[in-house]
Amino acid sequence: MxxxxxxxxxxxxxxxxxxxxxxxxxxxxxxxxxxxxxxxxxxxxxxxxxxxxxxxxxxxxxxxxxxxxxxxxxxxxxxxxxxxxxxxxxxxxxxxxxxxxxxxxxxxxxxxxxxxxxxxxxxxxxxxxxxxxxxxxxxxxxxxxxxxxxxxxxxxxxxxxxxxxxxxFREPFYPEKDAPWKYDNEVPLIKKFSGTKSLLTSEIKSIQDELKQYSKIAIVLGQEQYENEFLIELDHITQKLNIPIYADIISNGHRLKNAIHFTDTIGLRILKEGNHDLIPELVISFGKSIISKNLKLFLRKNVNTQWHIKEHNAFIADPFQAITKQIEINPQYFLAVLNKESSQQFLKDWKDQNDQVSTITNKFLATQKFNEFSILADLIDKIPDKSNLHLANSLSVRYANFIGLKNRTAIKVWANRGTSGIDGSTSSAVGHAISKEKEAHYLITGDVAFFYDRNAFWHKYPYPNLKIILLNNHGGSIFRMIKGPKEQQELEEFFETEQRLEAKNLCNEFGIAHFTAEDEESFNTIKDRFISYPQSALLEIKSDSKINQKIFEDFKNQFKS
Structure with a gap:
């Protein structure tokens, strides 16, 4: 060696x-x-x-x-x-x-x-x-x-x-106790330099000529670490051209003036109603995945033309089964090419839908008895500006997407939506918190994801800037919400996988302050203290999965009827 x-x-x-x-x-x-x-x-x-x-x-x-x-x-x-x-x-x-x-x-x-x-x-x-x-x-x-x-x-x-x-490696692995130790500053180093992709004049003309035939244009903003300059320019150009932006919670597009935040709920609504006025003739997409299943289904069913804009692609992704152009260019450069106005009425129709859904959602959540969906809406509203919001997979990210961030422009959202697994949501948030120690971090997670990844805390590195909101309904409650597993007799044992764990002992082991809410009174007593607590803390929301199921189904049924 x-x-x-x-x-x-x-x-x-x-x-x-x-x-x-x-x-x-x-x-x-x-x-x-x-x-x-x-x-x-x-x-x-x-x-x-x-x-x-x-x-x-x-x-x-x-x-x-x-x-x-x-x-x-x-x-x-x-x-x-x-x-x-x-x-x-x-x-x-x-x-x-x-x-x-x-x-x-x-x-x-x-x-x-x-x-x-x-x-x-x-x-x-x-x-x-x-x-x-x-x-x-x-x-x-x-x-x-x-x-x-x-x-x-x-x-x-x-x-x-x-x-x-x-x-x-072959043995021996360890140097002698007093062996000399050095690093060679003159190690062979290879550097790579590359420029930014742009379009030929003829390609720009072809794109702009085709744009002329579309009167209803929409933008889909997928998950991506967008440069701030791009978002500023996107905000400007979409207002100028009357283009709605489908921006679910993981896109971090909630700051944009033309953002349609409630994409999942609106998708649910218009799939039922079949509103043809809301169907875009052209979808221009940026970034990667979206969380909104109902928007996906709506676009998949109704859209025939999609352009995807990304400077570098590992493969052709066609989630709406409508892609006709993959344009490999810096996204901000593409905005300079985009010169066709969309219909003002088309934008207005989408904004009206967004406002209606927002009103219905707020009214519904405000009138429900103690449950994790309503509690989560209250807590998200209290998260301080300039915080990082981490969303675990399964129900946590879906709840948050239905609730939306509305105009919370300074909150940045993170979620493991590459493979969408529950396995490392807490560890990823801990990595962020350790790395960005001067920023506040909030993790919303379910009990299965949380306990599955408990070794996220098994180390000596501090994370006083991390707070965890744990939805503990003692099982994988999402399976009660999905048509299929909820109708099977094996639901509780093999899908929901009931467990009786609580987070108090884990918090004691790892020095995390523990708060518990089991009803409206206890929640109202501790919520502000939890949000402002100066060290790492966990708020455990204990609720009944059957009540949660009914309330969430009642919520969605408003938009299906």
Whole structure:
């Protein structure tokens, strides 16, 4: 084992701008652990649970918009990274995954902590590199440095995403006690420079000529880390051209004047009514996924022409089954090309729908007895401006989308909607909170997602700026809301999966202040104190899943009838 070569890998990472590394303890990865932990310019965090570690690192990379390194030992440790890697791949978050491996002669030989790690993440990483096991020859060293350079560049080039480096190690793993230690400032470094994509004059003319035939144009804003300059220009151009913007909660488009916030509820309403005046002739989409299922169904059923605008694409995504143009250009540049006014009446019709739904929603929520949907609306309204709102998957993100942020322009929303799994929602929020320690963070989560990811707190790093709103209805209540599982006799045991856990003991273990609300009176007593509490805190909302089900169904039925 050539420790100096491994030290130089850490130095290359530093010189490429990697500032943070998440390390899970192990022996096979000891050379990497020492190289990164001793580097004076890389902040390292020790997180024992690899699944949680990867989501925490992903949250940091998302918050900082920089590549974060993940380092683990061999065997199943590497497999535990997989959920976060898949999420990062589809959310386009840059990660550098470095896994220690056994040498090739021991693969498939019943040796401990030995699995088949080469290309272990398959198509869920942008690229995978397997380093040579013998690094003594200068050509092997040159290849190693080239691979590391290429991996880091790849993580943040074009479509950002995770990249994997697998390093087989033979013993010994540890240097002698007083062995000299250094980092080579003159390590081989490869830099990449690339320009911004633009359109040819002929392509611009073709787009503008086709725009002339459409009188009802709408924009879909999917999940993306949009530049502020783009949102400002989008706000300006859509007001000028009378274009409605379908902006559900994960789009962070709630600040825009023409934003249609209640996309899911309106979609539910117009699917039932079949209002042809609200059907766009052209949909122009930005970003990635949307949460609003009913809007998706409405567009899928009625729209024939969609243009998707994104500078770099890993694949052609066609969620509305209507895509006719994939325009690869900087989104802000495209706005300069967009010169066709949409119908004023079309915009007015959508805004009227938005206002009507807002009024009905507020009135409904204000008149219900104690339940998690109404309580959540109250709490979201109290979250301070300039906070980060993290939404766990399953019911939490859906509730929030139906409630909406309306004009809460300074709140930024985050959600793991790449794969939409529940597995790392808390860990991702913790990564954000640690990374952006001067900002306030609020996580809304259900009990199954929360307890599934309890190891998000199993480390020594403080997160006094994180508050958690836990909807504890003692099971996966979303299955009561879905046609299909709710009608099956196996609902409670195999779909809802009833559990009796409470968060108080967990909070005691990890030093989190615990608040509980079981009825209207207790909630009103503690809600303001929870929101303003100066340290990390958790508010556990205990409610009846059957009451929650009925209230949510009553809410949606208003728009179906």
């Amino acid at each position: 050539e420790q100096q070569i491994i030290n130089n890998i850490a130095e290359i990472c530093h010189q490429h701008g990697i500032e943070k590394a998440i390390i899970s303890p192990g022996s096979r990865n000891a050379p990497l652990t020492l190289a990164f932990a001793r580097h004076p310019k890389i902040q390292c965090y020790s997180i024992s649970d690899e699944r949680s570690a990867a989501f925490i690192g992903m949250g940091m990379a998302q918050a900082d918009r920089k590549t974060v390194a993940l380092i683990c030992t061999s065997g199943s440790a590497a497999l535990n990274y997989a959920p976060a890697i898949a999420e990062a791949y589809f959310q386009e978050i840059p990660l550098l995954i470095i896994t220690a491996d056994r040498p090739p002669e021991w693969i498939d030989q019943w040796d401990g902590q030995t699995i088949r790690q080469e290309n272990i993440y398959g198509k869920h990483v942008k690229k995978s590199f397997n380093l040579p096991v013998d690094l003594t020859h200068k050509d092997a060293q040159h290849q190693t440095y080239r691979f590391v350079n290429e991996a880091i560049i790849e993580s943040s080039s074009n479509v950002h995403g995770p990249v994997h480096i697998n390093i087989p």
